[in-house]
Amino acid sequence: MLRTKYLIILFTAYCSFSFGFQTEERMPLLDLMQKLEKQFDVKFSYSVNDVSGVLVNTPNKSDTLNQIIDTLNATTLLNFKFLNERYVTVSTINKTISICGVLVSEKNKEPLLGASVLIRNTTKGVITNIDGAFNLNEVDVNETIIISFLGFETQLFKAADLMLLQNTCKTIEMQVKNEELNQVLISKFLTTGLQKRIDGSTILNTEKFGILPGLTEPDIMQSIQALPGVESVNESIANINVRGGTNDQNLILWDDIKMYHSGHFFGLISAYNPYLTNKVTVAKNGTSSEFSDGVSSTISMSTKNKIEDVFTGGLGINLIHADAFFEIPLSEKLALHISGRRSFTDVFNSPTYDTYFERSFQDSELTTNSDNISESNKSSEFFFYDYTAKLLFDFNENHKFRANIIGINNNLDYTESYTNTDDETESKTSNLKQQNLGIGASWNALWSNKFTTNFNVFYSKYNVDAVDYRIETDQKLTQANEVLETGIKLKTNLKINNYLNLLSGYQFSEIGILNETTVSAPSYDKTKKDVLLNHAIFSEIEFKKHNTYLRLGVRGNYFQKFNKILIEPRLNFRQKLSHYFALKLQGEFKNQSATQIIDFQDDFLGVENRRWILANEKEIKISESKQASLGFEYNQNNLVIDVEGFYKVVEGITASNQGFYNNFQYLNATGSYHVKGVEFLINKTANKYSTWLSYTYSINDYKFESFTPSVFPNNVDIRHSVSLAFNYDIVDNLKISIGGIWRSGHPYTKPVEGNETIQNGNNTVVNYDLPNNENLDNFMRLDASVKYNFNISNTTNASISAGVINLINKKNSINRYYEVDPENSNSAIQINNKSLGLTPNLSLRINF
Numbered sequence: 001m002l003r004t005k006y007l008i009i010l011f012t013a014y015c016s017f018s019f020g021f022q023t024e025e026r027m028p029l030l031d032l033m034q035k036l037e038k039q040f041d042v043k044f045s046y047s048v049n050d051v052s053g054v055l056v057n058t059p060n061k062s063d064t065l066n067q068i069i070d071t072l073n074a075t076t077l078l079n080f081k082f083l084n085e086r087y088v089t090v091s092t093i094n095k096t097i098s099i100c101g102v103l104v105s106e107k108n109k110e111p112l113l114g115a116s117v118l119i120r121n122t123t124k125g126v127i128t129n130i131d132g133a134f135n136l137n138e139v140d141v142n143e144t145i146i147i148s149f150l151g152f153e154t155q156l157f158k159a160a161d162l163m164l165l166q167n168t169c170k171t172i173e174m175q176v177k178n179e180e181l182n183q184v185l186i187s188k189f190l191t192t193g194l195q196k197r198i199d200g201s202t203i204l205n206t207e208k209f210g211i212l213p214g215l216t217e218p219d220i221m222q223s224i225q226a227l228p229g230v231e232s233v234n235e236s237i238a239n240i241n242v243r244g245g246t247n248d249q250n251l252i253l254w255d256d257i258k259m260y261h262s263g264h265f266f267g268l269i270s271a272y273n274p275y276l277t278n279k280v281t282v283a284k285n286g287t288s289s290e291f292s293d294g295v296s297s298t299i300s301m302s303t304k305n306k307i308e309d310v311f312t313g314g315l316g317i318n319l320i321h322a323d324a325f326f327e328i329p330l331s332e333k334l335a336l337h338i339s340g341r342r343s344f345t346d347v348f349n350s351p352t353y354d355t356y357f358e359r360s361f362q363d364s365e366l367t368t369n370s371d372n373i374s375e376s377n378k379s380s381e382f383f384f385y386d387y388t389a390k391l392l393f394d395f396n397e398n399h400k401f402r403a404n405i406i407g408i409n410n411n412l413d414y415t416e417s418y419t420n421t422d423d424e425t426e427s428k429t430s431n432l433k434q435q436n437l438g439i440g441a442s443w444n445a446l447w448s449n450k451f452t453t454n455f456n457v458f459y460s461k462y463n464v465d466a467v468d469y470r471i472e473t474d475q476k477l478t479q480a481n482e483v484l485e486t487g488i489k490l491k492t493n494l495k496i497n498n499y500l501n502l503l504s505g506y507q508f509s510e511i512g513i514l515n516e517t518t519v520s521a522p523s524y525d526k527t528k529k530d531v532l533l534n535h536a537i538f539s540e541i542e543f544k545k546h547n548t549y550l551r552l553g554v555r556g557n558y559f560q561k562f563n564k565i566l567i568e569p570r571l572n573f574r575q576k577l578s579h580y581f582a583l584k585l586q587g588e589f590k591n592q593s594a595t596q597i598i599d600f601q602d603d604f605l606g607v608e609n610r611r612w613i614l615a616n617e618k619e620i621k622i623s624e625s626k627q628a629s630l631g632f633e634y635n636q637n638n639l640v641i642d643v644e645g646f647y648k649v650v651e652g653i654t655a656s657n658q659g660f661y662n663n664f665q666y667l668n669a670t671g672s673y674h675v676k677g678v679e680f681l682i683n684k685t686a687n688k689y690s691t692w693l694s695y696t697y698s699i700n701d702y703k704f705e706s707f708t709p710s711v712f713p714n715n716v717d718i719r720h721s722v723s724l725a726f727n728y729d730i731v732d733n734l735k736i737s738i739g740g741i742w743r744s745g746h747p748y749t750k751p752v753e754g755n756e757t758i759q760n761g762n763n764t765v766v767n768y769d770l771p772n773n774e775n776l777d778n779f780m781r782l783d784a785s786v787k788y789n790f791n792i793s794n795t796t797n798a799s800i801s802a803g804v805i806n807l808i809n810k811k812n813s814i815n816r817y818y819e820v821d822p823e824n825s826n827s828a829i830q831i832n833n834k835s836l837g838l839t840p841n842l843s844l845r846i847n848f
Helices: 002-018 027-042 067-073 220-226 351-360
Strands: 026-028 043-045 053-055 076-082 087-092 098-104 116-119 124-128 133-140 145-149 154-158 170-176 184-188 192-197 201-205 250-254 276-285 297-303 314-316 319-331 334-343 378-394 399-420 424-445 451-470 475-495 500-519 524-545 546-558 564-576 579-592 594-598 608-615 623-636 639-654 670-685 689-703 711-713 722-729 734-743 757-760 763-768 779-790 797-804 813-821 824-834 839-847
Touching: 026 027, 026 399, 027 043, 027 053, 053 067, 067 076, 098 145, 116 133, 124 133, 154 170, 201 220, 220 276, 220 297, 351 839, 475 608, 500 608, 524 608, 594 639, 757 824, 763 813
Parallel strands: 043 087, 098 170, 250 297
Antiparallel strands: 026 053, 076 087, 098 133, 116 124, 116 145, 145 154, 184 192, 192 201, 201 276, 276 297, 314 319, 314 839, 319 334, 334 378, 378 399, 399 424, 424 451, 451 475, 475 500, 500 524, 524 546, 546 564, 564 579, 579 623, 594 608, 623 639, 639 670, 670 689, 689 711, 689 722, 722 734, 734 779, 757 763, 779 797, 797 839, 813 824
């Protein structure tokens, strides 16, 4: 009897399953239609391709055929239609749907803010909000959705799989990339597209970049100045000071090509097109051992590295220049990425150009030349352009080849004319060109799931050439500074286990630097060329498990010319103390053999007075730095508080590369600088806004044993620096950003009161007092930006941006020095360099 009872139960369950009467279960549509044909004596007409793979909810036992058909029409992307009582046709329909989803990390289930959700082959997409959620309306049911996030595997979905049903959205777990130990720690840092990594470095993701005060475009070198400890004492992006260092102490890489020039308009506009630059990584300390040759920071730019299957691009124009970029797939394995930008400042002078011109050339021959030549007899023409190209070739999934070229060019022509004694008009044109050409190639190989290699070579050429016709003396002055560097690097990466990663490699570089000066009357010629070869091996081990991150590395450098070896240890440690607090400890030794000097006598028309030189280990030493930092971090509910103290010593600097305006101006000496300080940042982000406040306090002093006094404030000693900003999304497509900078004025040197000039041989010179014993007035600037995005079509979108730098038009002094008064040799006159005045800009971009 008991056995019979069990058989009845099993038979009932089987029947129930067979006829699909179990609610909440899913079954193939094909099976359901076959059962309905038997149950209701009907016939379905359909294409197997349309219905195969479709899963539907099993109907209730009490449902009628009409109720089942209505439910199928409502919950599938198919059209069920009765031809008569016995025949039902099934066909596909073309319609748009609403899709949605919630992205979470597979590891800890935390929502992912700032992930990209894009409709394939279009520019239509959204960014996930603070809860990791997204939604898109009017999406074609046949579209493919691409979901990507830095540090996670990219996922593809059919739009139908993400369809909004009964107010329910699919939860999508994003898998962490196994090969990327150094994952993102904070996904939205200051603004969308700025991310902080677990090793303390910061990533600027230009494709997802939001908005910053004063900027209409994601200017790479301007944007990184939003970070605490990174600023420019003279507003120039070519003069970025990281923790008290000079601009030439920043290692700048573009796809592993070393760059010697970073700015257009002689420092006011970044020379790197952001629209093909995928990410920019900025490291202030604890740098990987594969990098050296920059004692202050490493700024590494990487362009897009993936072959897409559709043609995309963009065009843009603002009040200074126009640009374009294109990603061109040539085949499944071959693609070409190109970009170009050119200013139109030689044919049209906008208000933005006028402000930039006044700021850039205020101390040059263009504005301070002889009074004997009237303004009507002087003219200038300035323009710049840059271009990039990248060839991408995938041999297969495991072996990839890339080739790159980048060109940066600035050109200035300056013409003077006058009428001679014979009533004839004569004119002479001076010219200044500044160029940087970089060429590189790389081969990346994945030999197994645990072992990869990367081999790259590069060639970099930097030139600044000036021809200066001095009309009053009929003298021609020709100047040139040229840097040639070639390098190779082999890097291997071994994944020992899920927690340990071993990086090792070898690097070779050859640097040659030429400096040349030629004068026509009287005849004079000076040429100096130096070459230096450097071999380096490096290795580091990276460990990450649970709450601990540790990277230990060492780099050995051998300078063949000097038979000198430098060993550079590196440390990067982070320990999570609780769910919200973490402790950070970083340290590094680094070196630099090529530096810039400031030559006030051969100063390239007074526009560019910096020239590259090479260490000779006599009067010019190899610069060596030692740095340590300790800090803690609090991160909860999208509130970040970061405090970090640091101490840095840089030895082997020369007086000639500091740009002294004091009694040491023309002296040669080797010394050091010591900087200690603390950086504080508080950043709160939400779905519609982000706000932050940063404060840096530092003390920065020189030490030159042969000078009196031997210790005095550094030229870039900024004791207090504050940055405050607020970003807000008014609506989904309209964003505003407003922010300000305040910092104490940097030091300068005054003449001795009552004895301002002295006689030095046959020359009268300024008699300076104690070096850098005075400070300029505090610097303050307020900036604002607004950006509006809109769609032109399903495949084309556009944006209009407006920005204003120095909204209150404050007249900030950024430099002060003195010259002997030409009308009274017993006194000195004060020269003030001013910052940018009120500088508006507009930008229009179209992406497709």
